[in-house]
Each structure stands twice: as C-alpha cells, then as structure tokens.
Amino acid sequence: MIKVGVVGGTGYTGVELLRLLARHPGVELTAITSRGEAGMAVSDMFPSLRRRVSLKFVTPQDAGLEKCDAVFFATPNGIAMKQAAELVAAGVRVIDLAADFRIRDVAEWQKWYGMDHASPELVAEAVYGLPEVNREQIRSARVLANPGCYPTAVQLGFLPLVEAGLIDIGHLIADAKSGVSGAGRKAEVHTLLPEAADSFKAYGVPGHRHLPEIRQGLSLAAGQQVGLTFVPHLTPMIRGIHATLYGRLKPGVDASDLQGLYERRYAGEAFVDVMPAGSHPETRSVRASNLCRIAVHRPQGGDTVVVLSVIDNLVKGAAGQAVQNLNIMFGFDEDAGLDIVPVSP
Amino acid sequence: MIKVGVVGGTGYTGVELLRLLARHPGVELTAITSRGEAGMAVSDMFPSLRRRVSLKFVTPQDAGLEKCDAVFFATPNGIAMKQAAELVAAGVRVIDLAADFRIRDVAEWQKWYGMDHASPELVAEAVYGLPEVNREQIRSARVLANPGCYPTAVQLGFLPLVEAGLIDIGHLIADAKSGVSGAGRKAEVHTLLPEAADSFKAYGVPGHRHLPEIRQGLSLAAGQQVGLTFVPHLTPMIRGIHATLYGRLKPGVDASDLQGLYERRYAGEAFVDVMPAGSHPETRSVRASNLCRIAVHRPQGGDTVVVLSVIDNLVKGAAGQAVQNLNIMFGFDEDAGLDIVPVSP
Amino acid sequence: MIKVGVVGGTGYTGVELLRLLARHPGVELTAITSRGEAGMAVSDMFPSLRRRVSLKFVTPQDAGLEKCDAVFFATPNGIAMKQAAELVAAGVRVIDLAADFRIRDVAEWQKWYGMDHASPELVAEAVYGLPEVNREQIRSARVLANPGCYPTAVQLGFLPLVEAGLIDIGHLIADAKSGVSGAGRKAEVHTLLPEAADSFKAYGVPGHRHLPEIRQGLSLAAGQQVGLTFVPHLTPMIRGIHATLYGRLKPGVDASDLQGLYERRYAGEAFVDVMPAGSHPETRSVRASNLCRIAVHRPQGGDTVVVLSVIDNLVKGAAGQAVQNLNIMFGFDEDAGLDIVPVSP
Amino acid sequence: MIKVGVVGGTGYTGVELLRLLARHPGVELTAITSRGEAGMAVSDMFPSLRRRVSLKFVTPQDAGLEKCDAVFFATPNGIAMKQAAELVAAGVRVIDLAADFRIRDVAEWQKWYGMDHASPELVAEAVYGLPEVNREQIRSARVLANPGCYPTAVQLGFLPLVEAGLIDIGHLIADAKSGVSGAGRKAEVHTLLPEAADSFKAYGVPGHRHLPEIRQGLSLAAGQQVGLTFVPHLTPMIRGIHATLYGRLKPGVDASDLQGLYERRYAGEAFVDVMPAGSHPETRSVRASNLCRIAVHRPQGGDTVVVLSVIDNLVKGAAGQAVQNLNIMFGFDEDAGLDIVPVSP
Incomplete structure (x- = not known):
C-alpha cells in the first residue's frame, strides 16, 4: 500500500x-x-x-x-x-x-x-501523462502533468492519422463538446442549471487554453508544427466530452484501411476502444469509466476524414487518467481502481 | 382572414x-x-x-x-x-x-x-421557402417547400461567405447539433429520455438527408457545385440547433471585414440577427422564437472562418418559417403570429 | 401608455x-x-x-x-x-x-x-396580489405584495376545499416541486447544472419562508388558523412548480362533486384552468404562460383528497402575476401582455 | 462460481x-x-x-x-x-x-x-425479497419476488415508524418521484426526451400497481391493515427515486428520538444509510449504487413526521437488490458485485 x-x-x-x-x-x-x-x-x-x-x-x-x-x-x-x-x-x-x-x-x-x-x-x-503516447517515460516520472480533458479526447482521436502522415496537418479542425462539469465546481452564473440546461453554445472560439496543449501533442506526433482550429462547446449534460475531428486526406495517400489503422494503433490499450466501422459512440457509453471510444469515418468516400472520440471528462479526462498514471508510476495493474463498467443508462 | x-x-x-x-x-x-x-x-x-x-x-x-x-x-x-x-x-x-x-x-x-x-x-x-434567399418567388408560390431545420441554420450561416466568394467551397464543414425534438414525436427507443439525456452523440455521419438539401442551396448561391461534410449530432435538450461552420479563406481574399459582410447581408431581415463581433450565441436566446442568430469568427487571425448559427428547430427550423412563408405568400406582415420574445431562461 | x-x-x-x-x-x-x-x-x-x-x-x-x-x-x-x-x-x-x-x-x-x-x-x-382572491382590493392598491411562487400554486390548489370547509384544516400537506430557476440567478454551487441536474432532493423541511405566507392565505380563507406541513423540492428542470396537495375530508361532508366545486370556484378566471376529472397536469403545459392548471382527485374513493396544481414559477409564480396585478391596478385587460400560448414541447 | x-x-x-x-x-x-x-x-x-x-x-x-x-x-x-x-x-x-x-x-x-x-x-x-425485512427466508428461497422500485423506497422509509407503532397507520401518505428509466426501455411517446424533459407531472393518482405491494408490506409490519395514499410522479432525470413520506404521530406517543429509532432499525445494514438529523438526501448521492439513504424530520416540532428516502431505481430498486438477494441465497458476501461508490456528480 x-x-x-x-x-x-x-x-x-x-x-x-x-x-x-x-x-x-x-x-x-x-x-x-x-x-x-x-x-x-x-x-x-x-x-x-x-x-x-x-x-x-x-x-x-x-x-x-x-x-x-x-x-x-x-x-x-x-x-x-x-x-x-x-x-x-x-x-x-x-x-x-x-x-x-x-x-x-x-x-x-x-x-x-x-x-x-x-x-x-x-x-x-515533467512528463506529459498520456499513457498511450508516453507510457515508458511515465514509469519514472517525478512530476507528472496530467492532460486536459479536451486534449485527451482530441489527441487520442487524431493520433493515428497524424502519426501515419495521412492528413494535411496544417488545417486540423476539432469541434468539441463538453458536459458542464468541465467548468468546475465554482459558484458562477453561466453554469447554473437554468443558464446551461436545455441550451447549447460554443465558447472560447477566439482562443482556448487547451489549444496550445493539443497543438503541442499533435506536433510532437507529426514531427512538425500542426495548424489547428479548436472550438469547444458547452453541452447540457453533467459529464462527457464528444470530439468531432476533421482532417483532409493528403492527395495520393492510401486511405483504404482507416479502421485497421486505428485498431492497430490502439491494440492492447486497456482504455481505448476502437468501435466497429460505421459506429457513432455516445458519451454515456463511457460514463463514469476511464474509457475512450473512437470511431473513424470517411463520409461519402470523400477526402475528409471524420473521427468521433468520446470520454468521461472527469475520468479519462481527469481523475481516471491520473489514477492510470499513478498505476504506471508505481507498478500497479494499469486498471487498478479503474475496473468500472460504464453506467448506462 | x-x-x-x-x-x-x-x-x-x-x-x-x-x-x-x-x-x-x-x-x-x-x-x-x-x-x-x-x-x-x-x-x-x-x-x-x-x-x-x-x-x-x-x-x-x-x-x-x-x-x-x-x-x-x-x-x-x-x-x-x-x-x-x-x-x-x-x-x-x-x-x-x-x-x-x-x-x-x-x-x-x-x-x-x-x-x-x-x-x-x-x-x-415548387419554391424553396428560405425567405432570406427567395422572398420574391415565395410571394406567388403555389407549392412551397419549407426548408429543413439543419439546412436553415447551415445555409443562413454560410450564405454571406459563399455569395461573396471568400472561401474554398470545395471543402465546407458543417458540424451541427440538434435538440431531440428534431427527431419527431415518434415512439422510438433511441430518443427516450433515459437514452438521450445526459449524453451526446453524432449520427448519420456516412450520409444524412439534409446533406443534398444544404448542398443544393449553397451551390445555387455559389454558382457552382459545393463540397460539404455535414455531421449532425443529438444534444440532450428539447429544442434548438447550433451549427458550427468551418470554411477556409481563399488565398489572397480580403477578409478584413467579415462582421460587416454579415451585417450588410442581413440588414433589414426581421428574423436574422447578426451578433456583435466576438459573440457566442446560445440556442436558448432564440427559444420559441423565429430568430436565427449568427456570429462570425476568425480564430487566431488564421485562414479558417468559424460561423456560429443558432435557431429553434421547431420555429425558424420548421413551423415558424412556414408561417413566415405564409405571411409572405398572403401579404401579411412578415412577423404576423411570430411576434414572440424568446423564452429565456 | x-x-x-x-x-x-x-x-x-x-x-x-x-x-x-x-x-x-x-x-x-x-x-x-x-x-x-x-x-x-x-x-x-x-x-x-x-x-x-x-x-x-x-x-x-x-x-x-x-x-x-x-x-x-x-x-x-x-x-x-x-x-x-x-x-x-x-x-x-x-x-x-x-x-x-x-x-x-x-x-x-x-x-x-x-x-x-x-x-x-x-x-x-399593502394588498396581497392573488387576483383570484383579492381582485377588488388590488384595483386600488398603492403597494402590492406579489405572492411567492409556491404560495401561488399551493393556495390556488387548496382554496376551493378550504373555503368550502370540506377538509381538516389542521393537517394540510403540501408537497411541492420547483424548477431550479426558483432559486434565482445567483452564483451558488448547489444550483450549478452538475449539482442539480439528473438528481432530486427536498430542502427546507424544518421550515421554509413560504410556509407562513401560505398559512396566512389559507387561514384567511378558512376563517381560522390552519396547520400545514410544507415540503419543497428541487427538480432538475428550469421552470415550473408542481404542487401535490393532500387534505383529509371531514367526516360526513358531501364530497360527491369536487370537480364541480373547483370548476365553479374558478369559473371566469382567465388564468386558472380546472382540468377534466382524472387529469394529471404537466408543468410544461403552462410553460412560459401565466396559467395555473389544477386537477382534483379522490384516490380509491377514500377520505384523502389529492390536488395537483401547476404553474410556471417565473410567470404565474412571479413576473406574470405581477403584470396581471398591474393590469388590474391600471384598468388594462387582465391578460394584456400575457396572451401567450404555453411553449410545449 | x-x-x-x-x-x-x-x-x-x-x-x-x-x-x-x-x-x-x-x-x-x-x-x-x-x-x-x-x-x-x-x-x-x-x-x-x-x-x-x-x-x-x-x-x-x-x-x-x-x-x-x-x-x-x-x-x-x-x-x-x-x-x-x-x-x-x-x-x-x-x-x-x-x-x-x-x-x-x-x-x-x-x-x-x-x-x-x-x-x-x-x-x-415465493419470498418477498426485501432483505432488511426477510433476510432469513431469502436464504432458502426457491422463488424470490424482487420488490418494486417505489415499494423499496417507501417501505424502507416507513418501516421504523410503522413497526414501532408511532403513527396513525390508517392515513399514510407517500409522495414519490421517479426518474424516467422507471418507465422502462419501451418505445412510447410520453417518455421521449422532448415530452418528459424540463417538465414534471404526477401519474396514476387514481391507483398504481405499487400501491397494493406497499400496503401489503407495511400491513405485515404493522400487524394490521394500513391505509395509504400513494402518488407517483415522473421527474426529468434518468435514474433515482425520492420518496417523501408523511405520517401523523399518534397522540401521546414518545417521539423524542426518531433519529435513534431509525439508526437502530438499520444498524448493520450494508445498504441502508440513515443520514444525520436535518439531512436532505439527494438521489445522486446513491446514483449507480445499491444504497438507500434515509432522513427523518419532524417539521416545526409538530405531529407530522416527514421521512425522505432515496434509492437508484435501477439498483436498490431493481437489479442491485436482485443481486443482493442472489448473494444472500447463495451465501456470497452481501455486497459482492455491489461494491460501487455512487457516481456524483
């Protein structure tokens, strides 16, 4: 202990x-x-x-x-x-x-x-604590920077495409939606239930603090600076992040097996679940758990790839990932304390 | 009468x-x-x-x-x-x-x-009943096709940019979020409250019926065929659509006054409200009313324009626009029966 | 004007x-x-x-x-x-x-x-501004005390029974449920969406400020002091109050026409709607309007009467009733500014 | 196994x-x-x-x-x-x-x-599977009747008062509020999100199937037939039942230690938590867990006792209690499979 x-x-x-x-x-x-x-x-x-x-x-x-x-x-x-x-x-x-x-x-x-x-x-x-990228460095970290909620969902969604060099990394788009708990347990008017329920809005379009964090992570994966438009939204729910990611295929690349690309990238990962082709993951399918579920689409067979990535912002997007990092740092089973079946409905 | x-x-x-x-x-x-x-x-x-x-x-x-x-x-x-x-x-x-x-x-x-x-x-x-585009033809229409909810929000948001020829129309992206009433009053499992509340999901990513409708309208505005990626999402609220639109500026265009472009395009429109620069309209700000509120952003001064467009899907996205069309067809004041202050909170 | x-x-x-x-x-x-x-x-x-x-x-x-x-x-x-x-x-x-x-x-x-x-x-x-009780005094009021939200729903629900002397007024029970807007637009933790959504709780059981107000109004109607247990609850919705009221019939009274009693009491009232026998009014049926809808039940033919009374707490429970009072005070039509069809869904 | x-x-x-x-x-x-x-x-x-x-x-x-x-x-x-x-x-x-x-x-x-x-x-x-009443019979049951959701919350709340003979059992009142999952995963209009969200209503006031079940259990506890008014309500949330219970103290009884009465009754129960005096339990405090939390009040020191009882309708009100019963029947630890910390927020 x-x-x-x-x-x-x-x-x-x-x-x-x-x-x-x-x-x-x-x-x-x-x-x-x-x-x-x-x-x-x-x-x-x-x-x-x-x-x-x-x-x-x-x-x-x-x-x-x-x-x-x-x-x-x-x-x-x-x-x-x-x-x-x-x-x-x-x-x-x-x-x-x-x-x-x-x-x-x-x-x-x-x-x-x-x-x-x-x-x-x-x-x-300090080690950036995204286990699916930095697991080895995490083992010996003395100071661990646990990733932000949006950055977790967006990076896990984009990484296979960026690492494989399939998309134009100069113009990535991340349209992300968060439950209101992401705003914290602070007494503020704009997150009162009567303000935030039964309504939907974007915020931080001119610039949000998670933008440089995501850009840093994806740039490291790409080996060069990426360009990113990041638009967060407030959704009338308690928990959950849904990131909808858009990337344009580079001319001439082979994009015939995006599903396999994602499945191979996350094979063996306890907390990243690549959904079957054609899926639309719901945030509730990961509620209260440390999972990230991802689906990759290429609508109408065109040159725009759409990735759907969902997490529970308080678990894989915060406390759960922190415990996962603790587990790695101290040699516990990676899912110790995280063996939770998502609560749905 | x-x-x-x-x-x-x-x-x-x-x-x-x-x-x-x-x-x-x-x-x-x-x-x-x-x-x-x-x-x-x-x-x-x-x-x-x-x-x-x-x-x-x-x-x-x-x-x-x-x-x-x-x-x-x-x-x-x-x-x-x-x-x-x-x-x-x-x-x-x-x-x-x-x-x-x-x-x-x-x-x-x-x-x-x-x-x-x-x-x-x-x-x-038949006349396509988007008054902000087809008001004159609507006056004499015998058969009026009232626009879909997503198409209304997306077209009103994109039109000024497309008409002005400022963006690459080959790769428009519309990330749209709808309240559950958009799915209709049909006994179905997936829109039950315990299924749809406190959760968020995309749907219809491979193809949604509103895609050809939006594409048709924007292509007419552009004078040529547009390319569009359209991703609708189900949001845990009753009413409201929030469309987040992404377009890439063409090289060399003058994008110094996007705000003015939008304000001029909709000057005199009773039901389209261009919000002040920097705004993030909420769906509740139009709840129960026939309004569309729009804000235009250019994050970080880059070459991606982000437009936020909100409507009440049952009003400007359906019944309200139908009444607006009736008013035009029969010579009533355009806001007859539509003189409603949005209900907020 | x-x-x-x-x-x-x-x-x-x-x-x-x-x-x-x-x-x-x-x-x-x-x-x-x-x-x-x-x-x-x-x-x-x-x-x-x-x-x-x-x-x-x-x-x-x-x-x-x-x-x-x-x-x-x-x-x-x-x-x-x-x-x-x-x-x-x-x-x-x-x-x-x-x-x-x-x-x-x-x-x-x-x-x-x-x-x-x-x-x-x-x-x-000061005149207590419940028009269904004090309309005449309201006309000439210089200072008008607009009733509380719970007191409006509870008094309108109990009044016919109390005025008619049918129930034991020593032990009235009012179990009331309010949307969160009733707590006001104040920055507080307990009404944040992540605290108040998808959850339900009672509050103020030892004593709530609306208790003496309700007791005063019903005591005036009864001609003697009433005894009341009042339990308010916070409901995960924006607007609406639902009061469920329990009264025990006095032995020997004729309770064969409770429906008629209610209909006669509120005949001619623009803003009180006695629902058909057997009804269960929903708060959304009055959303954004100044209406109070009431249903009266006598479950299993026993000696307990159950009254269901719903209002929009911000309208008939606050601003709408205030405008109704203004209308009476200044001789406007009683529904001037209040001619609103409830917003449902 | x-x-x-x-x-x-x-x-x-x-x-x-x-x-x-x-x-x-x-x-x-x-x-x-x-x-x-x-x-x-x-x-x-x-x-x-x-x-x-x-x-x-x-x-x-x-x-x-x-x-x-x-x-x-x-x-x-x-x-x-x-x-x-x-x-x-x-x-x-x-x-x-x-x-x-x-x-x-x-x-x-x-x-x-x-x-x-x-x-x-x-x-x-068949054995009625409320472990806090029938644990011994459950051990050997061949057919176990798992209690209903409302009956679980209402019986656990009333039992100490009824068993102790403190209240008038001829006129018990149970005002109960349920999340929408209680209506089941059936395609029906009235539980669609746009119908049931942001609204509140009673239902089944003339008679609900859980009435005879509750009456049977409390009558067995009392040793005589009880009279009960039971009013269920639909609350705009996914999970949770909140029962607000009203009982009138018999004249002359000693009600000076209701808190102690409840604490003693449920001492040693793994899944019944008697909250401190003055508490208002929230349904979310038991979300996804098998717990029942109870608070007992005597407002204004009068002769009406108010009991607040909350459960997760799908766990202690259904599946969790069923697993608890299985555990008792097969000699597992009573909390096997039920060792879940409530999910809040």
Whole structure:
C-alpha cells in the first residue's frame, strides 16, 4: 500500500479522485486538503462518499504531504507549480491535474495562463501523462502533468492519422463538446442549471487554453508544427466530452484501411476502444469509466476524414487518467481502481 | 382572414404550427387532420392548447381542405407529394414542412428518400421557402417547400461567405447539433429520455438527408457545385440547433471585414440577427422564437472562418418559417403570429 | 401608455418581467436599474431581448423612478421596504415581487426573514396580489405584495376545499416541486447544472419562508388558523412548480362533486384552468404562460383528497402575476401582455 | 462460481443486471435471452458492455436455463409466472424482477395486473425479497419476488415508524418521484426526451400497481391493515427515486428520538444509510449504487413526521437488490458485485 495525498479535494476532479481511490487496492488515502473546509468531514460535503472516505479536510500545512509516496494536485492552475518542488525534493511523486506542467514552452504557457511560472525547471523534467503516447517515460516520472480533458479526447482521436502522415496537418479542425462539469465546481452564473440546461453554445472560439496543449501533442506526433482550429462547446449534460475531428486526406495517400489503422494503433490499450466501422459512440457509453471510444469515418468516400472520440471528462479526462498514471508510476495493474463498467443508462 | 388547414397535427411541427397560428391575427384555422386521432379534441392531446384551439382532429377526407386558402402539411415525407396536386388544382396554396418538394433533382431525392416521387411536375414549380434567399418567388408560390431545420441554420450561416466568394467551397464543414425534438414525436427507443439525456452523440455521419438539401442551396448561391461534410449530432435538450461552420479563406481574399459582410447581408431581415463581433450565441436566446442568430469568427487571425448559427428547430427550423412563408405568400406582415420574445431562461 | 420602471433587472424575475412588458400594449418601459451593471445594455446581458429592449441598466438614483406610474421591485428581500414609501408618496404605485409586504404580522415576518422591517406601516396597507382572491382590493392598491411562487400554486390548489370547509384544516400537506430557476440567478454551487441536474432532493423541511405566507392565505380563507406541513423540492428542470396537495375530508361532508366545486370556484378566471376529472397536469403545459392548471382527485374513493396544481414559477409564480396585478391596478385587460400560448414541447 | 442466466436482457433492469454481474466475483453469466434480438451480440446493443459481456442474445429455448444455478427474470409482468415452475422443478432458483410473485393475495394481484395468474402455488411459497425485512427466508428461497422500485423506497422509509407503532397507520401518505428509466426501455411517446424533459407531472393518482405491494408490506409490519395514499410522479432525470413520506404521530406517543429509532432499525445494514438529523438526501448521492439513504424530520416540532428516502431505481430498486438477494441465497458476501461508490456528480 502506498500513501497518497490529495491537494484540493473540493472540486470535481478532487471528488472524482476520491471516488476512484476509495476502491483502489493499493492505495491508502492519508490526507485531503482544503483551506476553506479544514475540519469538515469529506463525506459531509460529498454524501456519496459516506462510509467510503472517513477523512476530514485538513489544511495543506497539517497534511503531512511530504510523507506521502504520491500527491495529486486537484487544484486551480498555478498552485502545484509553487508546491511541487519541495515535495519532489522530499521524494514524493507529484501528479498535477491542472495545467502547470503541461506546456513545455514556458513563455507560451505564461501567455495563455496569464501568470509567471514559478518552477520552469520542473516543467523541463515533467512528463506529459498520456499513457498511450508516453507510457515508458511515465514509469519514472517525478512530476507528472496530467492532460486536459479536451486534449485527451482530441489527441487520442487524431493520433493515428497524424502519426501515419495521412492528413494535411496544417488545417486540423476539432469541434468539441463538453458536459458542464468541465467548468468546475465554482459558484458562477453561466453554469447554473437554468443558464446551461436545455441550451447549447460554443465558447472560447477566439482562443482556448487547451489549444496550445493539443497543438503541442499533435506536433510532437507529426514531427512538425500542426495548424489547428479548436472550438469547444458547452453541452447540457453533467459529464462527457464528444470530439468531432476533421482532417483532409493528403492527395495520393492510401486511405483504404482507416479502421485497421486505428485498431492497430490502439491494440492492447486497456482504455481505448476502437468501435466497429460505421459506429457513432455516445458519451454515456463511457460514463463514469476511464474509457475512450473512437470511431473513424470517411463520409461519402470523400477526402475528409471524420473521427468521433468520446470520454468521461472527469475520468479519462481527469481523475481516471491520473489514477492510470499513478498505476504506471508505481507498478500497479494499469486498471487498478479503474475496473468500472460504464453506467448506462 | 384566410382559411387554413393543417394536415398531420399530431407531431411536433404540427403542434408548433398550432401554437403559432392560434395567435395569428389573419388566420382562421378550419381543420386539423389526423387519421389516428380523428374525433379527439386537439387540446386533449395537447393540453397546452386548451382554450386556444377548440377544433377536433378530423380525417383528411372530412377536412374540407379544398375550401382552404392555404394548407400546411406537417406530415412524414411522402404524404404531401400525393395530395398537393389536387389541392393546387382547387386553388389552395400548399406549404409542405416535409421534404417532398425541397430537392429539385428528382432522381437525387429518390435516392436519399428511398421512394418514388409521386409528382415530379410540382417539384419543378415548387419554391424553396428560405425567405432570406427567395422572398420574391415565395410571394406567388403555389407549392412551397419549407426548408429543413439543419439546412436553415447551415445555409443562413454560410450564405454571406459563399455569395461573396471568400472561401474554398470545395471543402465546407458543417458540424451541427440538434435538440431531440428534431427527431419527431415518434415512439422510438433511441430518443427516450433515459437514452438521450445526459449524453451526446453524432449520427448519420456516412450520409444524412439534409446533406443534398444544404448542398443544393449553397451551390445555387455559389454558382457552382459545393463540397460539404455535414455531421449532425443529438444534444440532450428539447429544442434548438447550433451549427458550427468551418470554411477556409481563399488565398489572397480580403477578409478584413467579415462582421460587416454579415451585417450588410442581413440588414433589414426581421428574423436574422447578426451578433456583435466576438459573440457566442446560445440556442436558448432564440427559444420559441423565429430568430436565427449568427456570429462570425476568425480564430487566431488564421485562414479558417468559424460561423456560429443558432435557431429553434421547431420555429425558424420548421413551423415558424412556414408561417413566415405564409405571411409572405398572403401579404401579411412578415412577423404576423411570430411576434414572440424568446423564452429565456 | 403608462410609464413603468423595474428595480433590479438582472435576476430571473427581472428578465422575465422584461420579456412580458416588452410586448405589453399599454406600458412604456422607462428604466431598469442595476447598481452592478449600470451602463450596460440590457440586451448585452440578456441576448434574448435584443431588438426588444433598448434600455441600458441605470443606477436607482438615475432612474427617475418617481416619475413612473408604476415601479416593479424584482429585488432581493429587504430592498423594496426601504424604497417604497418615498415612491408611494410621489404617487407611484409599487409592485414588490419579493416578500417584503406579504406577511401582515410584522413580527412573524421578521422571524422568518431575519431582519427588521423598515416600513411596517406600508405592510398594513399593502394588498396581497392573488387576483383570484383579492381582485377588488388590488384595483386600488398603492403597494402590492406579489405572492411567492409556491404560495401561488399551493393556495390556488387548496382554496376551493378550504373555503368550502370540506377538509381538516389542521393537517394540510403540501408537497411541492420547483424548477431550479426558483432559486434565482445567483452564483451558488448547489444550483450549478452538475449539482442539480439528473438528481432530486427536498430542502427546507424544518421550515421554509413560504410556509407562513401560505398559512396566512389559507387561514384567511378558512376563517381560522390552519396547520400545514410544507415540503419543497428541487427538480432538475428550469421552470415550473408542481404542487401535490393532500387534505383529509371531514367526516360526513358531501364530497360527491369536487370537480364541480373547483370548476365553479374558478369559473371566469382567465388564468386558472380546472382540468377534466382524472387529469394529471404537466408543468410544461403552462410553460412560459401565466396559467395555473389544477386537477382534483379522490384516490380509491377514500377520505384523502389529492390536488395537483401547476404553474410556471417565473410567470404565474412571479413576473406574470405581477403584470396581471398591474393590469388590474391600471384598468388594462387582465391578460394584456400575457396572451401567450404555453411553449410545449 | 455459480451459473446464472438472465431472461429478458434488453430492458433497463436487464442491462443493469449485466453491468453488476459482469464484475461479480462468484457468478458466471451463461445465457442472456431475447426473442427479438437472438443472435445479436449483447454489446452491440449496449456498447457500455463492450469488453465486459461477450455473450450473444439467445432465444429462451436455446439458453439452457435449466442448467443454471439461478435465473433472473428481467421480463414484463406475466412471463416469469409461466416459466418459473419448470425451472424450480429442475433445481434452478428463480429471481423475478417483475411483479408476478410479489402479491400474496392472488385475486388482488389479478385485479391490479389484469391477467390470470399462471402459478398461484408458487406465489404461496415465493419470498418477498426485501432483505432488511426477510433476510432469513431469502436464504432458502426457491422463488424470490424482487420488490418494486417505489415499494423499496417507501417501505424502507416507513418501516421504523410503522413497526414501532408511532403513527396513525390508517392515513399514510407517500409522495414519490421517479426518474424516467422507471418507465422502462419501451418505445412510447410520453417518455421521449422532448415530452418528459424540463417538465414534471404526477401519474396514476387514481391507483398504481405499487400501491397494493406497499400496503401489503407495511400491513405485515404493522400487524394490521394500513391505509395509504400513494402518488407517483415522473421527474426529468434518468435514474433515482425520492420518496417523501408523511405520517401523523399518534397522540401521546414518545417521539423524542426518531433519529435513534431509525439508526437502530438499520444498524448493520450494508445498504441502508440513515443520514444525520436535518439531512436532505439527494438521489445522486446513491446514483449507480445499491444504497438507500434515509432522513427523518419532524417539521416545526409538530405531529407530522416527514421521512425522505432515496434509492437508484435501477439498483436498490431493481437489479442491485436482485443481486443482493442472489448473494444472500447463495451465501456470497452481501455486497459482492455491489461494491460501487455512487457516481456524483
């Protein structure tokens, strides 16, 4: 049993981590921090965790995080970068669910996130935790940057095409739709039920922070800079991301077996399911699970490939992938704590 | 007052027509047909119409449709084409909310709709009822083909760019999202609340019947054949369509005033609202109204234009546009019966 | 045309007032106040009002409210009581959509609302604006207390039974369910979509502020103090209240024509619709309209009467009833501005 | 490992059984029947079960059910009663999730279910599978009648009060609210998303089939016939039942420790969680789990007790309770296959 702490346990990624870790066979949860709620039983705030999590929230200074084997940061952007170095120095392995260590170009990060980076040196060593790309580096990571929700769905969907060099990487289009939990458990007007239910909208069209993250990952896969138009949308549902991806086939390429390309790329992956040809995966088919389901189409036999990629934004898009990374880092079965059948209906 | 009949009053477009016509100052509703429900008071099936609609459903043969000035067909595809000729011969003006008269190429229609067309000669004279394109021809139409819901949102969004020749029309992309009422009031499993709520999916990626309709309209606007990838999605909400449209600017064109282009194109249009630059229209901002709201973006100043276009699929996407067409055909104010403030929240 | 101002235009009752007043034939909207948003165009905050409301928010001091014929307070509790006296003195008629003037017993009000009352003398003269009970007094009201949402649905449902003396008024039960807009347009965690969607809960079981209001109204109808258990619930929908009411028949009373009792009580009421015997009204059957629909049942022929009463909480439960009261106060047709067909589906 | 078959695997209780049994450590699923879908892979109909259930649907005759240790009937009412006798004779233990064996009074059953009972003799020996009442009899049951969803929530909520003799059992009131999955996976208009979303309604007020079932259970607990008013409602959510229960304290009883009464009654129960005094349990706090959470209130210190009881209708209200019963019958840990943390948000 390893000792694990969670910094910032009151948001959606935090409570989802607790849901998953509560059943993890190799993890002992030792501390869950919250400055604002210190002293409150975790299960008083989240009754779904009654009988499962008996801890109380503690302040970060009382948490004894330096005695943990691993610490998850389920905090807003800009927190982990200030606290990780000290923990790493103490031998604690850090998994950040926020964006602090995702972008290798610190200047680019600072532009998109609007703050100075507190530990650029850790950015350099941090491993981007998309297991389907970086599994080997993840094993030994001291600082793990857990991918964003949109970037997970979009990269997993585009990777086979980009790696195989089949499409024009100068003009990728990712039209992505997210459930409202993606906006976090923050008191805001625009995500109130009466504002967000029974309605649909795009947001962030001029530029969204996940754009540089996706671009970085796909550029690494392509071996050159990709061009990407990324349009996120808010969907009236709690969980789920559906990415609809468009790429134009390069002239002359052999696109006769896109299905096989996808199946081979993800053969052996526990959490990526390539659906049969012609499928339209629904977000509910992965609800509450760590799965990504993907279908690839070539409508009307034309030169535009359409990829459909669905995840649960709180699981494969956040807490589940973080646990998957923990499993890889500590040598557990990759699906330890993640052996969940999707909840449908 | 003109006399108006509705054929097929038990579906969503039918009941929405009744909601609008009940307050139309120039219309006397004389008959609402339903084979299955003949004899039942309309307001027994639709309690929202109590005190507003006092008619009972009648069979088509008892409806006296030939004595109407205008007849709406709110029927499944393939009904109006069999009954319109006789009505037209009797001097009745026909407005079909289904697809029977939308596609000018009868062979193409037969391919997509899987049946023989019963009156190709009426297809030739039918007017496609998108007022923002065909207002003049609509005035004198004897047979009016009311546009589909997706085609309305997509065409209104793309038209200014296509007409101005600014984008590569060989590779248009329309990623469209619809509320579930778009699937109709039919007893089916896949649109049950437990199937369709809190989930999101694409459908019809290999080919959807609205593809040829959109392609026809945009090709006419472009003066040449357009290429279109159209991906519809089912969204867990009752009403609303959000079309996210992608077009690539042709090299060298002047795209410095896309906002002005859109504003000029729709100046004077009562039901198309070009939102301020930078906007993200929500479907609820048009809920229950006949409006289409549009925003145009050029993310990161690149060569991809993104257009956001929202309508209420049952109003501007069906019954409302049909009433707008009626108004044009009979010389009413174009917003007669359509003077509705969107219901939000 | 009368001049009308709205104090507090940024909440749900405020924007709903604007939706209704925008089409009122006898009203000129002259000012909409908001301290926080002064200077902003109303339609920038509420795009649904584009082309309908051209005003900007102004501060209360710049609003010229004293020159209005009527002023609506769509403010939190405790605001109107401080500002009404001055307006009344200037000849302005005040309609408060909050609770400041609803409870005649000032001590009771202070207990439930947790503050001192700033103008008890206006409480004494204020008229409780339930038109189906107080229409005559409303005509000449200078200060009108617009009823709460739950109290409207519950009182209209219970009144015929209570007035007729048929049920044990010592043990009334009102089990009420509200859409989330009833909680207001406030940034709070518990009404975020991911918290409130796809879930159901009771709240306020130990005591809710609408309890004394309902008790007061029913006690006046009964001529003696009633006993009431009131349990409100939060329902995952935007609008609508469904009150399920339980009363036990007194021994020996003639309960053979409950349907007739209800129909006679509300004969001639424009906004109360007694449904046919055996009905189960849905909240959507009144969506966006000022209607209350009621059905009365006596399950299994036993001695418990069950009444089902539905309203749109933002219309008959707030802004619509306020406009209805305005109409009565100023001699307009009672349905001026309220001639809306419910939006269903 | 025991061999288990499922008859009727295409409805919501069927697929939920499969979700739970797929992870049950002691169960080998050997057959899932469906006349209509025989030959289809289960996971083609339910993609959430991909990689979890590899069986195809088979016809009942090809299923080899007689070789199973246990067979679940997830079928419409009236099926199990025809097939159970033969299986029981073959030594198979039968768990019926429908209503065929729930009502001991066969004449009463026939009245409510509108058909003749095919095996009254099995009704006599069947055990009603509410473990918190009948755990001992369940161990040896050959035919187990799995309780209905409403009856589970209502009985667990009322039992402590009824068993303790504290309330007037002549006038119990159960106001219950269910998610739409309770209506089953049947193609019907009234449960389509556009019909059932964003709306709320009561149904079955004159009489619902769960009324006699609840009355039977509570009468057994009381030792005499109880009187019950039961009003079910349809709530716009997928899963969950919230029962709000009202009982009047008998004069003179000691009701000073209702909280303790509930806690003692359910001490040691793995799946009944008595919430702290003052709580308002949400249905989402039990989503996807087999838990029932209960809170007991005495509003304003009066003589009406209000009990709030929530379950997931598909788990504790159907498939989960069936697996719990299987566990008891075969000596597994009672939470085998049911060790699920509720999914919230």
